Amino acid sequence: MGRSGPIQNQRHIARQRAIAYLSVGAGLVLGYALLRGADWRSSITLHTVMEVVATLLALTVAAIALVRFYSKKNNTFLFIGAGFLGTSLLDGYHAVVTSAAFKPFMPSDLPALSPWSWFAPRLFLSIFLFLSWLAWRRERQLGEAGRIGERSVYLFAGAFTALSFSFFAFLPLPRAYYPELAFHRPEELLPALFFLAALAGYLRKGDWRHDMFEHWLVLSLIVSLVGQAVFMSFSRELFDIEFDAAHLLKMVSYVCVLTGLLGSIYTAFRFEARRAEAMAKAKVAAEMALAELDQRDVDLIAQNERFNAALEHMSQGLSMFDREQRLIVCNQRYASMYGLSSEQTALGTTLRQILEHRIANGLYAGEDPEAYIQERMAWVTSGRRSTKIQERSDGRAIAITHQPMSGGGWLTTHEDVTEITQAQQIVQRQKEELDQILSNVPRAVVTIDSSGIIRTFNPAAEQTFGYPAGEAIGQNVSLLMPAQDRHHHDGYLRSYIETGVSKFIESGPRRLTGGRKDGTEFPMELALGVVGKGKDTGFIGVAKDITEELKVETRLIEHRDLLQKEVDLATADLNAKAEELKRALKKEQELNKLQRQFVAMASHEFRTPLSIIDGSAQFLSRNIEDITPDYLLSKTGKIRSAVARMTRLMESTLTVARLEEGKNTIEIGPCDIGKVVREVCALQHELTQTHVITCNLEGLPQTIQADPGSLEQIFTNLLSNAVKYAPHAPDIRVTARREGDHVAVQVCDRGLGIDEEDLPKVFERFFRAKTSTGIEGTGIGLNLTKSLVEMHGGTIEIRSEKDKGSIITVRLPVAGPEGAQQSDTRAA
Incomplete structure (x- = not known):
């Protein structure tokens, strides 16, 4: 019955994860069906940005995976780390050679270079993910003999990467798009097959049911498979919707692996903590069992050997003293933490002697060694379970936990908590610095939680709103609003929590009305921001009383209007004078116009129409009695045409003259x-x-x-x-x-x-x-x-x-x- 609960829980988690895998795969395929044919085309700049982000993600995954491998040798993490390391180099190369800056220097055009330089890291990664499953299978079948050396893996990854670099840099590439085929980029199906093989292998392996890392790895393989086989293989041209979606899914798959690695590290740390706790309990249980053991020598020796073996595998230092303050047992970790030799940790050594040895080894950081000894001896005889942090002279912090034993004596564990203590000190310093900053900020700063309850209230807020911090903290923030506005606030807050959209937050600083404790209202400028996510969502508001600023602003507007009136009067006066001057200039221009007309008329072009007019007039005067009306009309038409031509010539000549002098109006x-x-x-x-x-x-x-x-x-x-x-x-x-x-x-x-x-x-x-x-x-x-x-x-x-x-x-x-x-x- 005790085991059925965890088993049922394990099965429930496995079912949920299987449903998640099916949902993610089906959702992505459905997304493709909805997006297919969309009129979308991005740019080479967006493509370069996405590839830079993918490069950084791949490099991060590689670093964490290799650290995980070297902390606990496992071929799966070796292949994944090497695979993502090579992929980050190839992704980075892809980002550089397809960017607008480097495109002109490559031997191949972008329609061939971009698909093939994308294809190389995808093929490289898919092969290494498949090899990571094969390496696990080999190691399971052959044990230590089946483990593959990291040197071989690195050499293979380096050779593949270098070959890819050389291929793209020095050889013209074949075309990558085949619009006549069902799959426009059929080469993308090759890495898709390796992703599919790796996915099948890890699903068959089954560790995804209970292992966080392999759960996220399976999700990454599903996303990669759909991105290759469904999106990129159907891409018709560079930067279309399928092309950009495949790049986005690649980054999502990297994030999935990164999430799995971080979760795996967290799980490992949590396991070690639980293991240490279990070992501590086991030690206590062992001590209690030893006190009740039979005095028979054979059983005592056997039990002692098992106990010593357990002690030596502990990550903590452990020591046990009897009621006379004499050492009964300690592990090697305890001796090494304090620099104690085997003689100094022999059975029967008193607590005082051990403390004196610590002082002699220079590990005591105080100024009064005897007071230190007396304080420690009084502590262990107090009969209460307690923990103290002791700082050594070398700066290390040791957490010492004292556990009294039945029948007298005590058990003590010693754990190096230097890193934890330092982290706590950093957090405390940051909190103090933040409190100091808030105390000195001249504007009111108020933070609230997702329910609208005030959590911090700085001195400037006290002065602005008239409430002491102790009175405001714990109250709803609507306390700081005019009474008529308070009932709207909680609705705004719920709407933002549900939708993530708020015009007040997104529009920047706004001018609102605030309410003081004494009931007065005042104008204020308020800027809002969001802190945290999900259930931990909070909000920060920075407010400023702008009463005086508005008064100054009003005075400035009045002064501006007065100046504007004066300017308008001066402008009207200037315009009147300008009109008077314009009339004088116009009269002068008319006089000059007559002069230019006279000069222009002296050109050859004016003589021709004048000759026509003169000839027609002479003919009419000589033959006036014989002229018919039609002939007269013809001659007068010629005269009018000549006159019109003279007029056009005069106008053109005069206008040109005005243009030359810059006086044409x-x-x-x-x-x-x-x-x-x-x-x-x-x-x-x-x-x-x-x-x-x-x-x-x-x-x-x-x-x-x-x-x-x-x-x-x-x-x-x-x-x-x-x-x-x-x-x-x-x-x-x-x-x-x-x-x-x-x-x-x-x-x-x-x-x-x-x-x-x-x-x-x-x-x-x-x-x-x-x-x-x-x-x-x-x-x-x-x-x-x-x-x-x-x-x-x-x-x-x-x-x-x-x-x-x-x-x-x-x-x-x-x-x-x-x-x-x-x-x-x-x-x-």
Whole structure:
């Protein structure tokens, strides 16, 4: 009946673990089914980060596994440690060679290098995990003779790793992706087979039912198997969802092994502690049994030998004295702890003599040896079980436990607790330092548990909230809130414990209202943080009374508003003066304009239209009686066309002059761009009866921020060029549309076009393309148009092909150029 309880518990644990294995495997496969085909693509940077983390995890697992091996020789830990050591090197190599920095120096492209450098550590690890099971099986069958030396294992691991490095560094790799196959990366099935073989071996071994490490190792093998066979083998390309999920599962499998190792170490430590406790109880039982033994010599000797054997295997020092304070027995550990020789621990040696030997050996750290001896002798004769910590002169701490025996005498155990004592001292120092920090922090610091109960309350919190620490600690933290807010607090706390989400914690410091003991309320700034996890979850709050800060802030706002009013008044005055100056400058510019017009009219280009006008006028004056109305209309059309050409030449020449002097001004304001384009098209059609101009302006907004005059000049130049350079192609198309925050106006002709080598120069001043030979022009039209477009914050582009025509597109921002709130924009 006594054994049935543990057996039932063991079976229950085994069933739970088997269910966990099935759940993890099925859950991962179901996860793949849900994720498959997802539109996901990560980056090479994320891949490098994941591989660096995997490298560090593998190196940690290797270090702990090898420490476990050397503490207790076991081939399983040797192979796992060597396997993860090699894997960490290969994972690190994979992370480096596939990173953005090293990719250009490798002989293979990333689509081949990344899969194969991933494949190498996975194959290496799967083989070593399978070999770890084979090594266990061999050792079980052959005993000590079946144990494999670590030198052989390290040589094999090193050779495999070095071969992998050389292979990737110096040889071009074959392709790794086969989209035509069911498994896009079929090579991943090879390490999957080794993971499967290792999983089958460890499941058959059966230690997973009761051994924590092998339980986590089986979980790691399941995760690795699914990651290889289900996720990575179906990866279609680098950085897709299957690719990243397989990398994540690799890190999870490493964490599983690391968890198992740490759990194994913890279990071993706990076993040793229980073993020591059991041995202590066995010693007491042995002492009691010895007191009741028969005086027969043979039985006494046999019992004594068994007792001595047990004593020598103890990790603690043990000594036993009779009622006369004479040594009955002690083990070797006791003698070595105090540097006692066999003569000094002979039977019958008194406690005083042993204490004097300790003092003579320099192990006593006090200043009064005799007081020390008297205190020890009084302690052992007190008749009570007790424990003391004795510090030796060499700094070691020994825990001495005194256990009185029935019939007189006592049993004493001696255990070196130096490391435990030092750890306790460190914890105590840290606690004192933390208390000192909290005491000196100028802000209120309050910590609470998951139920909202206050656990710490520093002096600044006492001053802020008016509660003494002794009164606040143990109370619900809602005590520090206004009465109307207290009933909400516990609900917020429960919600965070259940969901892990809280807008108060995640949003950073917040301004709230606090409540003092005297019932007053005050504004405060509160920052919240989470401490611990699960059942140990707690919260820390740092609060500051911001009453004075808000007063200062209010005064600053009032001062700012006053300054703003003064600035607005000064600005209005400056604007008025600027308008007055602008009017004066405009008048001066008008005078200069007349001067520039006179100079510009002296060019050769002005003489041609004047000649046309003069010739037509003379002909009309000579033949006025014979002129028909149609002929008169033709001649007046020529005159109007010549006048229009003179007007365009004057406007272009004057605008260029203004641009050169940096004084050209455009007036930015609401502009009906559709109306401007339609008027330009109508005017050009009226002047040019030989061409048909088609306008499609349905895509334009009602208005944009622009200068109507400049837009008229831009589109007049473009349309006149389209007519002029398309003498035998009468169709001219003007289309417009909105493109996001811009409008695009396009002028298209099927005329002479422009040579490809001339296109880059068409916007240069005075440049004329080869195809314009024999056609009048100054070479400033497109240059001027580009300048006006750029002053509006827009762009102009031209696409042209010789003998097929040209398409010129102007894009202008709907909101106008930067700084459009100003009244004008000047040429730089």
